[in-house]
Amino acid sequence: MKPAYDVLVIGAGSVGVPAAWALAARGLKVCVLDGAAGPGQGQNKAAIGGIRATHSDAAKIWLCQESLDIFRSWTEKSGDQIGWRQGGYCFPCFSEKTEEHFRKLLAIQKTFGLGIDWIDAAAIGELVPGINRRRLRGGTFSPGDGSASPMMSCTAFYRHARRMGAEFRFGERVTGFVRAPGRIVAVRTDRGVVAAGEIILANGAGARDLGAELGLDIPVFSDSHEGGITEPVQRLFEPMLVDIRAVPGSKNYYFYQNDEGQIIFCISPDPLVVGKDTRATSSFLPLVARRMCSLLPRLAGIRVRRTWRGLYPMTPDGSPVVSAVRDFSNLKIAVGMCGQGFMLGPGTGMLLSRWIAGGQTERDRTILEKLTLYGDFSKGVEELK
Ligand SMILES: Cc1cc2nc3c(=O)[nH]c(=O)nc-3n(C[C@H](O)[C@H](O)[C@H](O)COP(=O)(O)OP(=O)(O)OC[C@H]3O[C@@H](n4cnc5c(N)ncnc54)[C@H](O)[C@@H]3O)c2cc1C
Structure with missing residues (x-):
């Protein structure tokens, strides 16, 4: 079967769409298949839009540094509005133990050239006027990080991918594969068969099921998280605030004020809700609103427009799987983005384009070694995942 495309991407989401753009920009004939009706x-549309490079793991730091460069310069280069705002990330700290931990992490982050520092409680008070300073010891602040609209960004990447010649086939679900020894010849869909030279599996929370069709054990297990958004209000603060204190019923929660003045927020439930249930609950809003208003009392009275629930496609170690596959020479997987697929997407897309079209760097090879499917997933969980 003669391949109709150089590259077939399964999944038009946070990873698949920027990957299609990056690959098409290198002159490759790209097709993207997605069971949903649009990009x-x-x-992707469940993400609240946070983008940071300040992780604890080298592979994620490097991927997100490249993503940040793309988000930051996108409007200037392309003219599209994506809601980018460089407000930074602030992790306020309320205990000696967490301070010690953050300071240790800072030392590692600085070795990657990340612009992140410890700031005292007064400086946090200036960044976030009205923040409750009870027990506040200070915290980390990374002014280079920011946020953008996941829907506007994905649409912008989609338009540019199409302009570069990428073809998108929506409402077409991949159901299986046509195999030859050592490679995949084509994918089977609910509409037919599509052949391509290279296949990229970028189907997020569906990776485990589709991997099983190939006899692969891809360790992606979803858990569900809820998000919400308020009406727009005057600018109150700039950074994404991440409060990692755990209280009964929830772990960390994080929120920021977007480009249009709306407060966007989400929380990690405790215990985690494992599975693919995306029905919004009635318990989320009271839980998160109480915590947010206790940290920043000025938020009280702002009206919430809506809430929603989506999935984190999690891996056992909190890092994505971006990997070659031993049994199939032309299959690459880019899944398991956990709670950070929006920020990892463009950087991962660029890496995939260099891997397939040529120009792979030493750093790319190191990232792939770290994010391999064949790694030791029990080695410990990535901090601040
Ligand atoms: C409440 C909440 C807040 C979040 N906030 C952030 C944030 O601030 N920053 C951040 O970086 N991340 C955030 N995330 C995480 C982020 O949304 C995910 O990590 C990311 O969207 C995963 O990207 P993906 O491309 O792997 O999957 P997706 O974006 O889900 O894309 C996968 C695509 O594959 C398609 N697909 C699946 N199976 C098939 C099949 N068999 N055939 C064809 N198509 C298929 C799906 O329809 C889907 O479009 C948040 C998530 C939630 C739930």
């Missing part, structure tokens, strides 16, 4: 309709 970014999976978990």
Whole structure:
């Protein structure tokens, strides 16, 4: 079967769409298949839009540094509005133990050239006027990080991918594969068969099921998280605030004020809700609103417009799986983005384009070694995942 495309991407989400753009920009004939009716309709649209490079793991730091460069310069280069705002990330700290921990992490982050520092409680008070300073010891602040609209960004990447010649086939679900020894010849869909030279599996929370069709054990297990958004209000603060204190019923929660003045927020439930249930609950809003208003009392009275629930496609170690596959020479997987697929997407897309079209760097190879499917997933969980 003669391949109709150089590259077939399964999944038009946070990873698949920027990957299609990056690959098409290198002159490759790209096709993207998605069971949904348009781009970014999976978990991409559930993301609240936070983008940071300040992780604890080298692979994620490097991927997100490249993503940040793309988000930051997108409007200037392309003219599209994506809601980018460089407000930074602030992790306020309320205990000696957490301070010690953050300071240790800072030392590692600085070795990657990340612009992140410890600031005292007064400086946090200036960044976030009205913040409750009870027990506040200070915290980390990374002014280079920011946020953008996941829907506007995905749509912008989609338009540019199409302009570069990429073809998108929506409402077409991949159901299986046509195999030859050592490679995949084509994918089977609910509409037919599509052949391509290279296949990229970028189907997020569906990776485990589709991997099983190939006899692969891809360790992606979803858990569900809820988000919400308020009406727009005057600017109150700039950074994404991440409060990692755990209280009964929830772990960390994080929120920021977007480009249009709306407060966007989400929380990690405790215990985690494992599975693919995306029905919004009635318990989320009271839980998160109480915590947010206790940290920043000025938020009280702002009206919430809506809430939603989506999935984190999690891996056992909190890092994505971006990997070659031993049994199939032309299959690459880019899944398991956990709670950070929106920020990892463009950087991962660029890496995939260099891997397939040529120009792979030493750093790319190191990232792939770290994010391999064949790694030791029990080695410990990535901090601040
Ligand atoms: C409440 C909440 C807040 C979040 N906030 C952030 C944030 O601030 N920053 C951040 O970076 N991340 C955030 N995330 C995480 C982020 O949404 C995900 O990590 C990311 O969207 C995953 O990207 P993906 O491309 O792997 O999957 P998706 O974006 O879900 O894309 C996968 C696509 O594959 C398609 N698909 C699946 N199976 C098939 C099949 N068999 N055939 C064809 N198509 C298929 C789906 O329809 C989907 O469109 C948040 C998530 C939630 C739930």
